[in-house]
Amino acid sequence: MYVAVKGGERAIDNAHAWLAEERRGDQAVSELSIEQIRNQLTLAVNRVMAEGSLFDPDLAALAIKQSRGDMIEAIFLMRAYRTTLPRFGYSRPIETANMACDRRVSATFKDVPGGQILGPTFDYTHRLLDFALAAEGEVPEAPTVTAASERIPHVAEFLNQEGLIQTETPSEAVPPDLTREPLELPADRALRLQSLTRGDEGFVLGMAYSTQRGYARNHAFVGELRIGTVDVEMDIPELGFAIDIGEIEVTECETVNQFTGSKTEPPQFTRGYGLVFGQSERKSISMALVDRALRWKELGEDNLGAPAQDEEFVLYHCDNIQATGFLEHIKLPHYVDFQSELELIRKLRREALETVAGQVPNVAEAAE
Structure with missing residues (x-):
């Protein structure tokens, strides 16, 4: 007989205590510090910040430590904490050329x-x-390098001088904020880019790879990939001008894609775009490829039925927090649901067996 499993707060508290013990590991081994994680696991920290939509290396390092290195759990922690923060205003668009x-x-x-x-x-x-590295030997000292601080124009600007690449028209419209408003379809490009930059790196990579294998006919060249720090400016109404409020590290990728032209546009190159917190090359390139695949309608191209061209499929499934929540909820108690399914299966089996018994003559009678 199936019965509900009994438990309660005590069982949950014990599970939490056991989790904390497992997270700490062998007490004879020095505990990882937030500074160690932030400085030596920077790519993991960058991913948590990017997909958690919050630029704070210390908090991202704390989330990684708390989650025992489970990146999606760490991203969940960052997003949850983000919802508690007040919103003072919006910064200006960053100038990646600088x-x-x-x-x-x-x-x-x-x-x-x-x-x-x-x-x-x-x-x-x-x-x-x-x-x-296992022997924890000394790391060779790298040569001293100063980051290029002068304005470096984007490669696409040179193609644009000859009209060889599609011109991106600036929009004065305020883009929707995906961190405060639910995703709605159809989504404009600004909303799609927000969704992709928060999307799971593995999922976006898989979608990007599919476009390279022919599922979207989307051959791309990396026009430019750049990583560095940019100033963040914010308009201060009391002052009447913008001031620097800090700087962030970002990775930007702009792809150059083939385009045969349309009824209104001559043959030219088109663009895909990716921008991610921290050093995250794989994610930014993947994002640019998927961005370009999703632009088929605005560029007047045919939809080849490729997964990466399906806006609803890509945007609704790239968010790893939503995916994890829906996936992992099935391990929670579903006793009542299962009991109803169990009774239904038993009933169907009884009916099927009764039908078969009514159709097949008794073996003993047939022998007589």
Whole structure:
């Protein structure tokens, strides 16, 4: 017989205590500090900030520690904390052309004004385990490098001078705020970009990869990928002008995509765009590819039925917090639901067996 499992607050408290013990690990091993996580697991910190929609490296490091390294749980913690913060106003759009670049590469032009800046990257490593790290040896000192602080124009600006790439028309409309308003479809590009930058990196990567394999006919070149710090400015009504309120690190990617033209536009290149908190190259490139795939309607292209072109499919499924909540709720008690399903199956089986028994003659009678 199936009965409800009994429990209560005591069981939950014990589960929390056990979780805290597991999180701490061996007491003989030094505990991880927030500073260690923030400084040595920076890419994990960056992901939590980007998908948690909150730029605060210390809080992101705390969330990673509290979640035992579960990135989605850490992102959930950041979003939950974010909802408790007051909103004082909105900053001006950041000027990425004024970025102090630590890294800036282009796959379309070898020689570009400002130069190629390789910066800190895994691109040229051999992907061999470095056992010196296990021995906690001294790290070789890197050469002293100063981030490029002069204005570095975007590569797309050079293509735009010849009219070879689609011109992006600035909009004066205030974009909706996805962190305060629910997603509604159809979504304009500003809302789609917000959703993608908060989206799960693995999901967005998978969608981007699908476009490269032919599911959207979306061949792209990385026009430019840049990583660095930008100033954040905010208008102060009492002063009558904007002031710097801080700086943030971001990764920006702009892709150059093929386009055959339409009834109203001549053949030219088009763009995909990605912008993410921190150093997050894979996410920003993936975001740019999916952004371009979702622009098929505004560019007058045919919908090939590719998953990455389906706005509803992409935007409703890229959010890992919503996906996790819906997925994990099925492990919570569903006793009443299951009992009803169980009784239904039993009833159907009885009816099926009675039907079969009425159709098949008794074996003993058939033998006589």
